[in-house]
Amino acid sequence: MIDIPFTLDQLRILKAIAAEGSFKRAADSLYVSQPAVSLQVQHLERQLDVPLFDRGGRRAQLTEAGRLLLSYGDRILNLCQETCRAVEDLQNLNGGTLIVGASQTTGTYLMPRMIGMFRKRYPDVSVQLHVHSTRRTAWSVANGQVDLAIIGGEVPAELQDLLTITPYAEDELALVIPSSHPLANLGTLPREELYRLKFITLDSQSTIRKVIDQVLGKNGVDLRQLSIEMELNSIEAIKNAVQAGLGAAFLSLTAIEKELQMGVIQRVAIEGIEIKRMLCQIRNPNRYLSKATEAFCGEILPMFKDKSLP
Numbered sequence: 071m072i073d074i075p076f077t078l079d080q081l082r083i084l085k086a087i088a089a090e091g092s093f094k095r096a097a098d099s100l101y102v103s104q105p106a107v108s109l110q111v112q113h114l115e116r117q118l119d120v121p122l123f124d125r126g127g128r129r130a131q132l133t134e135a136g137r138l139l140l141s142y143g144d145r146i147l148n149l150c151q152e153t154c155r156a157v158e159d160l161q162n163l164n165g166g167t168l169i170v171g172a173s174q175t176t177g178t179y180l181m182p183r184m185i186g187m188f189r190k191r192y193p194d195v196s197v198q199l200h201v202h203s204t205r206r207t208a209w210s211v212a213n214g215q216v217d218l219a220i221i222g223g224e225v226p227a228e229l230q231d232l233l234t235i236t237p238y239a240e241d242e243l244a245l246v247i248p249s250s251h252p253l254a255n256l257g258t259l260p261r262e263e264l265y266r267l268k269f270i271t272l273d274s275q276s277t278i279r280k281v282i283d284q285v286l287g288k289n290g291v292d293l294r295q296l297s298i299e300m301e302l303n304s305i306e307a308i309k310n311a312v313q314a315g316l317g318a319a320f321l322s323l324t325a326i327e328k329e330l331q332m333g334v335i336q337r338v339a340i341e342g343i344e345i346k347r348m349l350c351q352i353r354n355p356n357r358y359l360s361k362a363t364e365a366f367c368g369e370i371l372p373m374f375k376d377k378s379l380p
Contacts, residue, residue: 171221268297
């Protein structure tokens with residue numbers, strides 16, 4: 071058997087330096103001294119007989135050999151974690167870790183409820199939730215950093231053949247206005263009234279904004295005539311702006327359940343138009359399916375499956 075010229079600790083150090091951009095910050099993140107990190111890198115370069123970092127700049131930059139080792143090192147470390155979790159599973163959910171991912175709206179408003187249900191059943195299982203963009207979440211699932219995820223956007227084309235993508239539940243994007251708005255008591259809003267509203271939206275590149283624009287456009291609404299009062303970068307900011315009377319917005323029902331119950335905003339139907347998107351569950355079929363993941367998929371996800379949320 072060939073002698074392996076690196077250790078797992080050296081791979082961890084390499085990964086930390088690449089992530090932090092400096093030997094000092096990497097040492098701090100690993101709770102070791104900077105000289106210990108430098109010494110390990112020197113040993114690793116001597117063992118491999120190649121430089122791993124360009125020493126010229128202020129930021130630690132990987133050489134081509136360093137980037138190659140990092141890509142394999144990530145896979146090695148992920149496989150080590152997967153091995154440890156597989157062994158933990160022998161304890162039959164008396165421990166272990168479940169790592170779930172989600173895109174922004176789903177991760178903020180839906181996934182915490184699911185995790186709460188899971189924790190009541192399996193209090194000894196540690197649960198981590200990673201909330202990022204659909205694209206970053208999909209890559210985390212593909213790389214084995216996340217066990218499964220619920221997303222509202224489209225999986226990147228380059229990952230669609232690598233992941234199992236399962237339609238999960240419909241999420242309706244409802245038109246909401248301030249409770250004090252003159253149209254608040256109108257049961258159904260004629261679509262031409264949309265041109266009289268001032269809208270508060272996410273930016274035009276967001277997944278939810280693209281879904282809204284696509285559906286409205288297909289239903290004959292001239293997007294150029296809609297008045298965009300402001301673009302904000304968070305659902306919470308948009309909800310607060312609507313409550314403050316600054317305009318109308320399209321928001322996921324999962325995000326506004328509490329506000330609708332309290333009556334601080336009002337939902338209004340649009341004549342002949344419903345805006346819905348399909349949430350999907352994604353998994354990497356080539357990764358180990360832990361008992362915790364199996365329990366989450368089999369017991370918690372079906373509570374919401376094939377239902378309009380919330």
